[in-house]
Amino acid sequence: MTATIVSPRLMRIGGGSVAQIAEVLGLFGLSRPLVVTDPWMQSSGTVNRCLDPLRAAGLAPQVFSETVPDPTDTVIEAGVAAFRAGDYDCLIGFGGGSPMDTAKAIAILAAAAPGQKMRDFKVPVQADRGAVPVICIPTTAGTGSEATRFTVITDTETDEKMLIAGLGALPLAAIVDFELTYSVPPRTTADTGIDSLTHALEAYVSKRANPHADSLALSAMRLIGRHLRIAYHQPRNAAAREAMMLGAMQAGLAFSNSSVALVHGMSRPIGAHFHVPHGLSNAMLLPAVTEYGLNDALPRYAEAARAIGVATTEDADQVAGSKLLEELRALNQELGVPTPQGYGIEARTWEELLPLMARQALASGSPGNNPRVPDEAQIIALYRKVYA
Incomplete structure (x- = not known):
């Protein structure tokens, strides 16, 4: 049997490594990120663990914080609209599995032909194209989405959780900082x-x-x-x-x-x-x-x-x-x-x-x-x- 092995091109792992996010972007010539997160990360200020190092490096990151648990196709469409409204060269998924999966799906749908929906990319379709690279920063120790070629999105018309797979969902890089999990509830x-x-x-x-x-x-x-x-x-x-x-x-x-x-x-x-x-x-x-x-x-x-x-x-x-x-x-x-x-x-x-x-x-x-x-x-x- 032949196995095809895929992984992010770079993974920065260790306590405090989130502070190196600007350096990681710079390694790939990226400088205009849209940070995808959830309302709690935004309201609690936790997302600043990602934003502050970017701003300190002279970048001007923008935030899309409308992610919901079990992300839906409608949220992805809103994310694509936010992405297209700016001049971004990458997406950063910051949070648990939902923000990371949302960032991946935004990249895939933003690269789609006019009129295509998320359901057009569910398996067995291979979603191999993303509009821009995705960098993932997990704040929970669970989904592993920072390292996978998958995203899971709910179709709001059918209540189906769609598995979407392909290289378009594979992060370019991941920052894995266990210190971000200290505040996670039991x-x-x-x-x-x-x-x-x-x-x-x-x-x-x-x-x-x-x-x-x-x-x-x-x-x-x-x-x-x-x-x-x-x-x-x-x-x-x-x-x-x-x-x-x-x-x-x-x-x-x-x-x-x-x-x-x-x-x-x-x-x-x-x-x-x-x-x-x-x-x-x-x-x-x-x-x-x-x-x-x-x-x-x-x-x-x-x-x-x-x-x-x-x-x-x-x-x-x-x-x-x-x-x-x-x-x-x-x-x-x-x-x-x-x-x-x-x-x-x-x-x-x-x-x-x-x-x-x-x-x-x-x-x-x-x-x-x-x-x-x-x-x-x-x-x-x-x-x-x-x-x-």
Whole structure:
């Protein structure tokens, strides 16, 4: 099998590295950025961690702060209008996954032909063109979007979370500064942390796994497995925050060069229809979906359990696999992950939407990468299993 490996051209990693944003732009001859962020980053002044070094270097960055959780096609269109209203040579996505995904999608749609919409770029289309380069600065340790060739945008007409993939979504550069995560609340730390663990695990067991992605996925699982609980309980623990940030980035590189699988395929419809944060919907699904595919990739799941730190080399694969399932359930319990019912989703509405959600999950293509590939009925059964 031939593997195609992609990554940002430059990644600046370390505490305080956000202060070097102007230098990074200068390496590529860029000087007219539009910073894409969210309203809280703007109102809290957090975005100034990015803006101040740019201004100190004599640049005049402008800000688009209309990003929303689970970014929508309408927000992307507003972002394209803001981009076209100025003279910008790059986009900077500053924030969690939503601002970074928004910046990527703005670049793709701004390069599109007149009349094209975001839905015209969803997989299996390859969105390989961006109007300008994108630089990503994550403020959470979770999505790995700073290192991936993906963006996820909701179609407001169909409530479909669309996976958009291609070189147009691949950042030119990333600045990965764990100090930006100190103020992240425990709920977000938990959700984004399990999100990154899911990225690494799915990349490792995917039918599209390859040696390069494997090494990154295993490293990410080692970091996340040992530090997620610490970061959750001790938000100012620098070593844990640094490890989680590095693990999230490695997990992003892993799935960008392998793939995600059934958890993500089933997670996107939950987010689209019920507005559950992406990492949280992944966490709701991860134990049950892992159990569903466990025996179809048992050696890989067992090795993942060893990397996470819940099994040893002396454990037989079946024992290690069982320990992995126990750990995923225990992690959800300790980090307060609710079921869909516990989150407040009404049973009748959940049941009515299951056929549509299952079809949307399959249409994303991600379930086809799973060790055990489900049909629509099996996905509906899994949705029912995780509900309560």
